Amino acid sequence: MNRDQMVGWGLVVVSIIVIVVYGYILFMTPYWVQLLQLTAMIAVLGVFGILAWIGYTLATTPPPKPIEEIEKEIEEELKKLEQEKSGAPS
Numbered sequence: 001m002n003r004d005q006m007v008g009w010g011l012v013v014v015s016i017i018v019i020v021v022y023g024y025i026l027f028m029t030p031y032w033v034q035l036l037q038l039t040a041m042i043a044v045l046g047v048f049g050i051l052a053w054i055g056y057t058l059a060t061t062p063p064p065k066p067i068e069e070i071e072k073e074i075e076e077e078l079k080k081l082e083q084e085k086s087g088a089p090s
Helices: 003-028 032-060 067-087
Strands: none
Touching (some): 003 032
């Protein structure tokens, strides 16, 4: 069995253990309210953490050049190439 398969089976075993422990705490102990609160908090942190990361990235990334500016640069480069081609001896 290669390393990737070992990691895969390890993840399966850990996931099953977490599911069983979560179910046990949820249904068989008096700590079910705290477990649900913790689960909700982790979910909210995950969703809004990702949303904050996206917002930060949008806020700090410089805007792209306007298409008109890019078109001008391409036209200038094409003119230079045409001038070099016509000025060079054939």
